[in-house]
Amino acid sequence: MRGLIVSPVNVVALRCGSAHFSPKRSVERFMVKGRLAFPKSAGVIFVLVVTFVLGTAGLGKLCNAQENQNIAQRGRDNDDAEIHVLPVQGNVYMLASAGGNITVQAGKEGILLVDTGLSPMSDKVFAAIRTISDKPLRYIINTSADPSSTGGNESIAKRGSTIAGGNVVGTIGASAGEGATVIAFQTILDRMSAPTGKRPPAPEGAWPTDTFTTNEKNLFFNGEAIQILHQPAAHTDGDSLVFFRRSDVVSTGEIFSTTGYPVIDLEKGGGIQGIIDALNRLVYQITIPADKEEGGTYVIPSHGRLCDQADVIYYQEMVIIVRDRIQDMVKKGMTLEQVKAAHPTRDYDPRYGTNTGPWTTDMFVEAVYRSLRAKH
Amino acid sequence: MGNVNRYKYLGFSFLLTMLLGVPAFGQMDPTGEWENRFHEDEPERIPGPEIGDYLGLPINDAARMRADSWAATLLELPENQCRPHPSDYAWRGPALLRIWKEIDRDTQKLVAYHTHISWQAPEQTIYMDGRPHPPDYAPHTWQGFSTGKWEGDILTVTTDHFKEGWIRRNGVPRSDKATVTTRILRHGNYLTVVILVYDPVYLTEPFVRSTDFVYAPQQEIAPYPCEAVDETDRPQGVVPHHLPGMNTFLNEFPAAYGIPPEAARGGADTMYPEYKLKLKNMKTLLRPEGRHTDR
Numbered sequence: 076m077r078g079l080i081v082s083p084v085n086v087v088a089l090r091c092g093s094a095h096f097s098p099k100r101s102v103e104r105f106m107v108k109g110r111l112a113f114p115k116s117a118g119v120i121f122v123l124v125v126t127f128v129l130g131t132a133g134l135g136k137l138c139n140a141q142e143n144q145n146i147a148q149r150g151r152d153n154d155d156a157e158i159h160v161l162p163v164q165g166n167v168y169m170l171a172s173a174g175g176n177i178t179v180q181a182g183k184e185g186i187l188l189v190d191t192g193l194s195p196m197s198d199k200v201f202a203a204i205r206t207i208s209d210k211p212l213r214y215i216i217n218t219s220a221d222p223s224s225t226g227g228n229e230s231i232a233k234r235g236s237t238i239a240g241g242n243v244v245g246t247i248g249a250s251a252g253e254g255a256t257v258i259a260f261q262t263i264l265d266r267m268s269a270p271t272g273k274r275p276p277a278p279e280g281a282w283p284t285d286t287f288t289t290n291e292k293n294l295f296f297n298g299e300a301i302q303i304l305h306q307p308a309a310h311t312d313g314d315s316l317v318f319f320r321r322s323d324v325v326s327t328g329e330i331f332s333t334t335g336y337p338v339i340d341l342e343k344g345g346g347i348q349g350i351i352d353a354l355n356r357l358v359y360q361i362t363i364p365a366d367k368e369e370g371g372t373y374v375i376p377s378h379g380r381l382c383d384q385a386d387v388i389y390y391q392e393m394v395i396i397v398r399d400r401i402q403d404m405v406k407k408g409m410t411l412e413q414v415k416a417a418h419p420t421r422d423y424d425p426r427y428g429t430n431t432g433p434w435t436t437d438m439f440v441e442a443v444y445r446s447l448r449a450k451h
Numbered sequence: 452m453g454n455v456n457r458y459k460y461l462g463f464s465f466l467l468t469m470l471l472g473v474p475a476f477g478q479m480d481p482t483g484e485w486e487n488r489f490h491e492d493e494p495e496r497i498p499g500p501e502i503g504d505y506l507g508l509p510i511n512d513a514a515r516m517r518a519d520s521w522a523a524t525l526l527e528l529p530e531n532q533c534r535p536h537p538s539d540y541a542w543r544g545p546a547l548l549r550i551w552k553e554i555d556r557d558t559q560k561l562v563a564y565h566t567h568i569s570w571q572a573p574e575q576t577i578y579m580d581g582r583p584h585p586p587d588y589a590p591h592t593w594q595g596f597s598t599g600k601w602e603g604d605i606l607t608v609t610t611d612h613f614k615e616g617w618i619r620r621n622g623v624p625r626s627d628k629a630t631v632t633t634r635i636l637r638h639g640n641y642l643t644v645v646i647l648v649y650d651p652v653y654l655t656e657p658f659v660r661s662t663d664f665v666y667a668p669q670q671e672i673a674p675y676p677c678e679a680v681d682e683t684d685r686p687q688g689v690v691p692h693h694l695p696g697m698n699t700f701l702n703e704f705p706a707a708y709g710i711p712p713e714a715a716r717g718g719a720d721t722m723y724p725e726y727k728l729k730l731k732n733m734k735t736l737l738r739p740e741g742r743h744t745d746r
Contacts, residue, residue, distance in 0.1 A: 161588060171588035333627075355688045358530060367571060367677070368534045369593060369614075381590045386627075388530050389615050395690040396520065403694055419695070422516035425652045426626055 158196065158203040161381060163373050165322025166297050169381055170203050172196060175223035178326040178375050179204055180319055182297025185213035186235070188255075189317045189326040189375075191227030200227055201234060211236050214296065216303060217259040217283060218315045218328025220266040220343070223377070229280035232257055237284075258292065259283035260305050262313035266343065306330060306353040310337065312344025316353065318361055325361050326375045330354065331390055333379025336420070336427045338434050339442035347398050347446040354391040362387060393423050401443045411444050478601050479637040481564065484672075485548040485664035492660070496543055500621040503701035505717025506710070514624055514653035515716060519698050521622025522691040524683070533677035535571035537616035538594040539631045542644050542662040545570040547672045555580075564599065564606075572675040577608050584611055591627050608633040618648065618658060623717075626652035640666040656719045706736040 161169040170177040174196055178189035186208055192200050204212070212235030217224050235255025264283045269275035275282075287303070294301040299321040306314045310329035317326040329338055330353040339345040357374065362384035365371035374382040400419040409417070420428060420436055428436035489496055495504075505518060525531060536544050547569035553562045553576075564577040577599040584596055595610040610631040618625045629650035636643045642664040647657050685691075705715040711733030720726050 159586065159588060169588070171586075176588075351688065359687045367573065367593065368530070373590070380588045383590065384530070385534070385593075385614055386591070389627075392525075392690045392692075395688065396692050399690075399692070400694060417695070422513045422520065425511070425513045426628070 156196070156199075158192075158199045160203050160206055163322070163324050163375065163381060165319065165324065166299060167319050167322040167324040167373075167375075168207055169375050170200060171380075172199075174226075175378055176326075176375055178317065178324075179207055180297060180299070180301070180322070181208040181210065182299070183210070184297050185210045187214040187216070187294075187296055187301070188212065188231070189216045190218055190224040190328065191215060191231045193223055194226035194230065197227040197230035201231055212255045213238065214294070215255050215257045216315065216317050217257065217263055218317065218326065218330075218377075219311055219313060220259075220263045221310075221329060224328065225263070225267065225277065225281055228257055228282075229278055231255075233280060254280075254284070256285050257283045258285045258287070258294075258303065260313040260315055261286040261288045262311070262344070266311075266313070304356070306356070307349055308344055308346040309339075309349035309353045310345050311340045314349075314353065316357065316361070323363075323371065324373045324375065325357065327353075327357065327377060329377045331357065331374065331376045331382075331387060333376055333382060333386065333390075334427075335378070335429065335434060336423075336436065336439040337394060339439070339446060341442055341445055345442070345446075346449075347394070347443045351391070351394055351398060354387065354394060357387050358384065358391055393427070397423070398443060398447070401440065402447050405444065405447050411441060414444050415440055478606075479604050481606055481635050481637055481642060482550045482552055484667050484670035485550070485642050486667035486670055487542070487546045487548065488663045488665060491663060492543070495619065500619050501704035501707075502621055503698075503704045503715055504621060505619070505623060505721075506715055507722050508618055508623060508717040509654050509656040509658055509719035509722055510618070510623060510717050511653060511655050514618075516695070517624045517653070518619075518622040519701060520692045520695070522693055523621075524691040527682040527685070527691075529679035529681060532679040532682075533571070535573035535593050536568075537613055537625070538566075538573065538575045538597070538610060539613070539625065539629075539633075539646050539648055540616060540618075541568045541570070541573050541575075541594075542646070543660075544568070546662075546664075547667075547670055548642075548664055549670075549672060567672065569672050569675060571677060575610075577606075584609075595631070597633075604636070606635040608635065618653075624653055626650050628652050629654075642666070656722070702736060703739075706739055709735050709738060711735050 156173060159171040161171055163169050166180045166182050168179040168181065170179060170192070172192060174193040175190065177192050177200060180187040180189075181204075186204060188204070191197070212231070215228060215232055215235075217228070219225075232255045233253070237252050237254065237256045239251035264286050267275065267277040267282050268279070287305070290305050292303040292305075294303070299319055302316075302318040302320065304316040304318060306316060314328055314330060316328065316330065319325070330350060331337070337350045339347060339350060362372035362374060364384045368385050370383055372384060374384070374387055376382055397420055401414060404414045404417065404419065415437060418424075420440060424436055428439075430436065494500075502523070503519075505515060508514075510518075535541065542548070549567040551565050553565060554560070555562050561579045563579055566575045566577070567573075573594055575594040575597060577597045579599050582598065584598065589596075589612060591612045591614045593614050593616070596612040597608050597610040599606055599608045601607070608631075610633065611629075613625070613627050613629055613631070615627045616625040616629075617623060625648060629648055629652070631649070632647040634645040634647075636645070643661055644664070645659065645661045647659050648654065649657050701715075702712060704710070705712040711730060712735075713733055714721055714726070714730060720729070
């Protein structure tokens, strides 16, 4: 409030401006030995002031710091176990839930899903899909092997069907058409399955049925080109971005989230540079904003709200800045404990950090550190 | 008799103030063309804030570190060049302002007020029809989602669903979790907009500021197209910033203005008049030669 000029139009600002107004301090100015004390001549003035304040209804509410606490609590209805359907644009919808977002593309040819959510949510997911379309489920694309991506595979895939005929049916029988096709990068199948005779991490019915090992796999479904873009060494070694070109929507899987730092699973081939490469691809090659850096290509994150390019840019900048800081510390020969003690994410922790749950701030810092140490 | 006279006097005073003090309960009309006035916080608004000037901002350590790390060249990146000011800041910028009503054709009821501001042409919609705010998973925008209601003669606007923005244009952030209350008041040909920012991520107390406009019915606002260009030959994926402890510009502001560096770091205390007492015991830096300021 530097330079504030006192004038009638600014009186409200003076009363409420945080530089000038404190309800407690205002009262304290009238305290004598802990009791309210007014000058004797204040009787008439008191009546005038009270009457004026009562008459100017509304002014008294100007400084109510409590009111926005109510706002902060409003609209938090995706913190429960419900599935919420959000039309994005074109053929694409977002199913929002606390367990992770699912992308639905629906059209005349059927339904395509990107990820299937946690296993216990499958019935609710399918019920939500049916509010969008009654067409058959044809494809599921898994962006990673995580339970939030593949948990519903078995239950949901078997409710769909694959278009099969000709030589395929002739060779392997009518079962070729049973269940939706589940597409994923090869390493996802590798992680969910096991050699014959060994117990697999996931039941066979949940496994991808159509894998790829190239940089990109393309589909054309519901009148739309769909690019499945492999992102090596990011969250894991099997991540994919799924870009719906006509609808202009991209589903990011675990590459991007609005609720926390990126999860980097070093054991499964993940790394900080892969995350950055994927975010750079989103920013520079896939998303194009509309007017005023807003809208245009929409981005469905693994967790959190529907986004656009500007939201991804903030996240990309955060990840790059944290990478640069830790890289500088690695170059200086700092140990992991020294790096953690330096709190290189301190400015972003109130927004993305947590000390509890499956992916803490410490775990993120450690993953970045080990990822960068491995390069040197 | 003395008591009777006193009561008469008090009664007369009561009636007088009721007559003079009660505002009109009819709603003022905020619509029209408005021209901004920059006398308030002028140094921050016209030449722009100094690097490292966090005075009077109720920020926490995280916000301070974000701002310390911020490099102005971040704004050179093509992807950042066409960002408009968010609706909690846009009033402060080069802000020729237009406000107009949206009326439902069939019911003739007020649906919303719309604002248009000259720089980058952001437009805010303030819904007046009682609709709820969207759920958390809905997109966030630069202008946020706003609903308004009349409180006496004041238009009170509640906004959430922001993208991340800024408290001050020197890197002090305002998070996407913030909510904002805006009070719009009209006094004849003056319009005052009071913004109260509540940010659980970067503020320890609400941040309040006001901005004034003058009625300007002949005003014409030029269009503001924006096309990003390559200002610097910088590889994609490079984000300008200062590493912790490496921002050598931070002491320039307190040195040039004779302000204790500790005070320049901001925080809720620095908003209050009582802080002047603390300033007396703080040391200032030597003013650098060749740097002059009359502020």
